[in-house]
Amino acid sequence: MTTVSAPVVEPMGLHSLKVVSNASESPDTSTIVLDSPGITFHAGQFMMLYAFGVGEAPISVSGNPHSPGTLVHTIRRVGPVTDALCGLRPGDSLGVRGPYGDSWPAGEQGDxxxxxxxxxxxxxxxxxxxxxxxxxxxxxxxxxxxxxxxxxxxxxxxxxxxxxxxxxxxxxxxxxxxxxxxxxxxxxxxxxxxxxxxxxxxxxxxxxxxxxxxxxxxxxxxxxxxxxxxxxxxxxxxxxxxxxxxxxxxxxxxxxxxxxxxxxxxxxxxxxxxxxx
Amino acid sequence: MSFSELRNQSAVLAALEDEHLEFLSSIVEEVEIAQDSVVFDEDDSAEAFYIIASGRVGLEVPVPTGTPMLLETLGNGDLVGLSWASEPYRWKWRAKALSPTRVYRFDAEKVRARCAADTSLGAQLYLSIAKAAMMRLQTARVRLLDLYPGAPG
CATH class of the missing domain: 3.40.50.80 (Nucleotide-binding domain of ferredoxin-NADP reductase (FNR) module)
Structure with a gap:
């Protein structure tokens, strides 16, 4: 059984994406949806999210791999970068690199x-x-x-x-x-x-x-x-x-x-x- | 779920030999418990133990100034009650049905007496109870670590 990686065309390429929505999941956690035409990912991969002027953090993709066109990230406030990411509002921009890493394995047929x-x-x-x-x-x-x-x-x-x-x-x-x-x-x-x-x-x-x-x-x-x-x-x-x-x-x-x-x-x-x- | 079917669901019963199950089946009592009814209360005499056939039981701590705190929930096949097995035979927590619940009730005094007379049953049953108690101790220790605020994302 193996994991798979979606190819990263430009490993250090930075996309500037716009926030579509930002919803609170719990007192310290938010889910942001990004407009991301052309970016695909496998379940389990992560992106590097860059809050302009603050810094970059690795954040797993939490959305549906079968819903192209948007990237969903669920972020907990643990420091300045994640604070800034959680504070983004619809229409704001952020930098995105990725997707990176291996995916969850599918498992064997019948498992x-x-x-x-x-x-x-x-x-x-x-x-x-x-x-x-x-x-x-x-x-x-x-x-x-x-x-x-x-x-x-x-x-x-x-x-x-x-x-x-x-x-x-x-x-x-x-x-x-x-x-x-x-x-x-x-x-x-x-x-x-x-x-x-x-x-x-x-x-x-x-x-x-x-x-x-x-x-x-x-x-x-x-x-x-x-x-x-x-x-x-x-x-x-x-x-x-x-x-x-x-x-x-x-x-x-x-x-x-x-x-x-x-x-x-x-x-x-x-x-x-x-x-x- | 019949008593014989319960054997497959209950780790405590699954560990016992047929002759021992025969004894337990001769003293078992099937009981329906309405939602929110107390199965046993803290500091009461531990006169029985229970295995859940269906439904949900919560172990809770009464809080005089507010709603009770739930320590743990138990479901199908789970053993309810450990304090009947050792002195002073008093419950440490309150057990309450969180849903309409059906349990098999075993008279603790009869079981203790039989375990004293039949050391084979005593050893098997107490080993089984020890395993259940050990698992609860281990999970309680992990929960003491209060892990989830540190989860990755």
Missing amino acids: DLLIVAGGLGMAPLRPAVFEAMANRSRYRNVSLIYGARTPADLLFKDDLVGWMSTSSIDVAVTVDRATSDWWGHVGLVTNEFSRVDFRPESTTALVCGPEVMMRVVARSLRDLGVPASSTWLSLERNMKCAIGFCGHCQFGSDFLCKDGPVLSYDRLAWRLGVDEL
Whole structure:
């Protein structure tokens, strides 16, 4: 099983794109839609977004790979660049490079597809859900497990409601903190493994979230019998050039911008336990 | 879901041998619990344990100044109640049905007595309970890390 990369015609080429809309997802997270004629991407890839005069940040594409003409990015405010990006208004311009990196693998025909997202990790996995729904006959069963801190922190609530209303995908949503009016589950995402249908030996698992959470999820899946080579994680480091030259995103023997960000757990397992790597 | 079908859904029951299940099936009681009904309350005597056949149960902490905090939710096949298994046999949390729920209820005193008399059942059942408790401890520890604000994007 392999990942694929969409070719970047001009690796350092900067497009100036206009913001179509900016909507708040949660108290600290916004989704911006960009008018991007001619730019295509695969689920799991990222772009370098440049807030003019402030700086550049790597941001995963969170939109539908089958909706050409727009790029969607979901951004959490963590510093000056993401503050500036979240503050963009319709009609404003920003610079965009990419797409970069590998995509989520499709998995084998007839496999079960298990998507496990934690927090903002739902953003790079949302395109994978769209991709799976567009190719639903490829899989026996498709499941999404999504964990967040509180119900207010859940992203893409309209999508979740829509996916829950179809029989094409099993959706389990869980949070860490809630009151008894919360309709979903409370607990760690691994608690939800028993509530969705997948055959461990024939499952492709796509996982994105905080690294400690991904490690716990990957180990739990391994213990259930999912091969480490079939569990895929999306990692992020301090990406600068995005084309494997500068070395800022080096993670052991990989440059995550070029060799990742999506890598299989069998390649990553030992490195995820190394302090300060 | 019948009691025999529940065996496939419940990790606790799946670990037991047929003769032990036979004993449990001889004392089991099927109970319907209305939504928002309390299954057991904190500090009450732990007189039974439950396995969920359908529905959802929340473990919660009452908050005098506001709405109760949900610690964890449990669903189909999950074991509800651990405190019946060790002294002082008192519940530490409140369990409440979050939806119309059907459970299988097992009398704790009868199970404890049988486990004392039949060490094979005792070992299997307590190992199974320990596994469930260990998983809950591990996930509780991970949740203590409060991971999600640091998620990548």
